[in-house]
Amino acid sequence: MTDLIELEEPTEPSTSSREEIRRISDNARARRVVTSRIMVALCGVALLIAAVPLVALLYQLIDKGAGQLNLDFFTKLPQTPTLIAPNATGGISNAIVGTIALTLYASILAIPVGVLVGVYLAETNSKFATTLRVIAQTMAGAPSILMGLFAFSFIVHDLNVGFTAIAGSFALAVLMLPVIIISTEIAVRNVPNSLREAGLALGAKPHMVSTKVVLPSAVTGIVTGVILAISRAVGETAPVLLVIGGGFTNSWQPFNPVSAMPLAIFENAKSEWPSQRAQVWGIALVLVAFVFVLSLTARIWASRKQQVRN
């Protein structure tokens, strides 16, 4: 190990090669400026193309929906218009209550299981974990009507529970599960290993490291994932379409038929009454606002939490 590092004498740069390098790089720079301008312009055009449908959609939603909103819209039960009162559509309180109830029960079912599975996937490397991960990823891409079919055949039919809120919640929970599992796994994996080691080096058992060190550090990511899963579930039509029974009362009962906003949109859009078809926009606006508030809350909460930590 006595072979000492020996540096070679630096050679003088030849003036001719230096000039050539300058000349070529000047030319290249001029070309790059042009390319850069073209690319920026293309990006701008792409942005416009992407924004037009979004803005148009929001505009139409507010334009047609805002007029529908009044106190009765939120508090009254729906009515079927008659020839004498063709505009008596009532409100959508049952759908609002139903959506909240469905989402609530689905969350109770999906969050604990999803978070636990996510932590398990992140903290182990067994074959079983790999299999679970593949299943979760496949489920995340599965069409949502499949969850509805599954809930229909399993809960409504096989278990003979009937058309109920809980059947819809089950379908939504199955839909939320992969989102929660995957985001939890990512959040837990992002916790630096040095923190796990710190815990272990203090004589903590692995399960303690998971619950006292890793989970608290990953909570921002987990909650963000959970709220994204909820916002997705809130707006889903297909899974609930087949199983919730479309109740016409404000029911919080898990074993009663309920309505839901997406279902109300689906039903009203098929109505022969123009007043009911117009009501669809109001419901859609409320639904979008609901999801917007949810994800905004998640984002603000996450960034606050992040700021406190830094």
Add this chain to the structure above:
Amino acid sequence: MEETETETMTEIQAVPTTQVVTPRVRGPIEMQLKNVAVSFHGRTAVRDCTFDVEKNRVTSLIGPSGSGKTTLLRALNRLHDLTPGAKVSGQIILEGTDIYRGNLTVTELRTRVGMVFQRPNPFPTMSIYDNAVSGLRFNGIKKKSLLDEAAESSLRSAALWDSVSSRLKVAASNLSGGEQQRLCIARALALEPEVLLMDEPTSALDPVATLRIEELMTSLKSRVTVVIVTHNMQQAARISDDCAFLLMGEDRAGELIEFDTTEKIFNNPVDSRTLDYTLGRFG
């Protein structure tokens, strides 16, 4: 460094210093390493490590990158246990018990052999207080009075109490890098370990913070045996009493070249490679 060395020798031998070099009487042994080797998936990372870590002294592990210092250190509190494919052979004996084969649980071992890492890693979601007592809480201690006492005494030992006593509930991440590292030392000390392992504890810190940690190590010697990995030879010379020099062999596995008192390693080593390294001729 020479001064400190002489002092220690005087203390132990209790004879007036003379020019005649007498072999130092070795003190009680805290940890014994016998032919310790660590391999990952059958590939040896470090081997042939045989030396005794003496009680209440600072033992430094020095050597260039890749010589297996950190790997060896992490074997001393079984941190390789969770690394897939890692295997530790040979014997590491802590107070008469083989830490891998004896009847000592891994959690018990880790409360007796604490560790401070290269980068300060306080738990970001916990307050300063909670960090300081986290080890106790992990081990089932809930009594408030006991925790309060331990928090204060460990933060005092880590020379942190005066600057944080008024803000114990503040998140640990608000502290500066040096303070965070001292918090990590306090966190390890709260469990009253017999040995404190330190893996390049100052490499992420500025010179002032480094100096404070070094002073701390010297002051901690009376209550805990310190084993420290360092890249910085001046640091090893300044703070350690004994020194193990490791080097990467032909087959890229680290091995122990020489173990002796720091004075001997730096002034009069047996192996020429040790001299080359300590003189800064390579590495």
